[in-house]
Amino acid sequence: MRVFLNFFMVFALLFLANCATNNNSQNIVDKTPQAQDPWEGFNRGTFAFNKVFDKYLLAPLAKGYRIILPTEMRKGVRNFFSNLREPWTSINAALQGDFKNSGNSILRFGLNTTVGLLGIFDVATSLGFEKQKEDFGQTLAVYGVEPGPYLVLPLLGPSTVRDALG
Secondary structure, X not given: OHHHHHHHHHHHHHHHHHHOOOOOHHHHXXXXXXXXXXXXXXXXXXXXXXXXXXXXXXXXXXXXXXXXXXXXXXXXXXXXXXXXXXXXXXXXXXXXXXXXXXXXXXXXXXXXXXXXXXXXOXXXXXXXXXXXXXXXXXXXXXXXXXXXOEEEEOOOEEEEHHHHHO
């Protein structure tokens, strides 16, 4: 009987708590600051363009790519292009004063380009040299450049002005 009474009390408490209202809730919502997007019209138009472009061109191409190439070959292609970004990562790490990661990226590039057959195989990670991702947007941030307004780029998607430059 006591279990039933406890269950009834919990049920009643939950039911009655959901019936409670707050007459000031509208005032609280009105005081919530709204995000400022000075380029909202451009961003919405670019987003709509990107959505159509993705639906009718990129998505079918990606599906065909996945059908044609087996997983191992897709990984090799991804590794090859990832290896090409290593020198840029090294430069940006050095500009940020992170010489350890700069040297790591140079070493990764050398190992993957030679032993990894132009970067198709990522041998550097298996040897303990982890991939770092540094770009010019991060470098600008280290030097105090503000991110700037939200920006949707054609084909590339959402960003900020600082990261779009990077």
